[in-house]
Amino acid sequence: MKLRAKCLLVGDAAVGKSSLICSDGTLKNYSMTTGVELVVKCINIPETPHSVEFYIFDSAGKEALVDACEKLWGEPSLFCLVFDLTNEQSFVNCGRWLERIRRHCRGFRVPGVLLGNKSDLSGRREVQASVAKEWAQSQGLEYHETSAKEMDSSDAPLLSLARAYYSLYQEDCVAAKNLTLG
Amino acid sequence: MTDSSFSSLDAKVVLASSSDESHPPENIVDGNINTFWMSTGMFPQEFIIRFPEPTTISALTVDSYNVKKLKIEKNISQSASQFESVTEKEFESTEGHLQTNAISLNPGSATHLRFIITSGYDHFVSVHKVSIKK
Numbered sequence: 619m620k621l622r623a624k625c626l627l628v629g630d631a632a633v634g635k636s637s638l639i640c641s642d643g644t645l646k647n648y649s650m651t652t653g654v655e656l657v658v659k660c661i662n663i664p665e666t667p668h669s670v671e672f673y674i675f676d677s678a679g680k681e682a683l684v685d686a687c688e689k690l691w692g693e694p695s696l697f698c699l700v701f702d703l704t705n706e707q708s709f710v711n712c713g714r715w716l717e718r719i720r721r722h723c724r725g726f727r728v729p730g731v732l733l734g735n736k737s738d739l740s741g742r743r744e745v746q747a748s749v750a751k752e753w754a755q756s757q758g759l760e761y762h763e764t765s766a767k768e769m770d771s772s773d774a775p776l777l778s779l780a781r782a783y784y785s786l787y788q789e790d791c792v793a794a795k796n797l798t799l800g
Numbered sequence: 801m802t803d804s805s806f807s808s809l810d811a812k813v814v815l816a817s818s819s820d821e822s823h824p825p826e827n828i829v830d831g832n833i834n835t836f837w838m839s840t841g842m843f844p845q846e847f848i849i850r851f852p853e854p855t856t857i858s859a860l861t862v863d864s865y866n867v868k869k870l871k872i873e874k875n876i877s878q879s880a881s882q883f884e885s886v887t888e889k890e891f892e893s894t895e896g897h898l899q900t901n902a903i904s905l906n907p908g909s910a911t912h913l914r915f916i917i918t919s920g921y922d923h924f925v926s927v928h929k930v931s932i933k934k
Contacts, residue, residue, distance in 0.1 A: 619820045622841035794865050794926040798897045
């Protein structure tokens with residue numbers, strides 16, 4: 619069985635959102651996403667025959683473009699909030715991004731992950747893992763560190779979202795089985 | 801609500817936008833509210849029911865869970881295309897029990913009914929039974 623999820627990918631400009639999901643690893647040249655780009659990615663859930671097809675809405679991070687992009691967000695099922703580990707301001711701004719996302723969630727349970735990106739640039743790190751992790755937990759998000767340069771880590775966040783979404787599906791199936799007459 | 805004038809369908813689901821083998825679309829027309837079709841994420845979601853012959857329908861009931869907005873279309877063609885709009889409904893949210901909604905239609909004949917769920921009260925919605933009144 620294949621579940622389908624609309625996943626928002628947001629965060630400040632130039633934190634590396636598009637690099638995380640591009641198919642052939644690191645983008646060689648930076649090109650700013652100026653609208654919302656759709657990328658479809660399928661993630662298998664290990665030890666089950668099931669998968670989640672992600673419709674990833676890669677949304678421009680530049681402040682001037684956010685209002686226009688937000689109109690295209692619709693109703694997300696999942697989200698990835700990305701910041702740059704070498705840029706503290708991009709971490710500070712995550713609170714505002716989260717407020718924006720939550721406005722689109724209509725009271726649904728929408729699993730999300732916080733991603734500290736560019737973990738390969740350890741010498742320039744400005745945000746400590748413990749600080750980011752603590753904030754993520756306080757907001758009910760799972761925390762991951764990624765580097766688009768090291769591809770092996772970049773599927774882990776989507777896998778954790780896929781698992782969370784699958785368990786929501788299972789809960790809803792159980793609820794549907796146990797309904798009483800109206 | 802149970803009304804003996806509503807009969808189970810002598811009909812088939814010929815298309816559904818989601819398919820979990822454990823909760824297949826056939827469950828919508830098997831007459832049993834304990835079995836259901838489950839949508840597997842995102843909206844809109846739709847399914848199309850085909851009758852063996854043009855059938856006059858004056859009303860139908862839909863038993864579902866977490867469905868918010870539902871559009872119904874029909875046609876009187878042999879193929880599942882060229883639908884005309886019939887009605888649009890917004891169901892109320894029900895916690896822990898089935899949504900049972902009776903929908904009256906302008907009398908008319910149909911060979912296909914198309915149900916489009918454009919939004920829900922949760923990520924996933926279920927449709928347990930559709931029955932019709934001729």
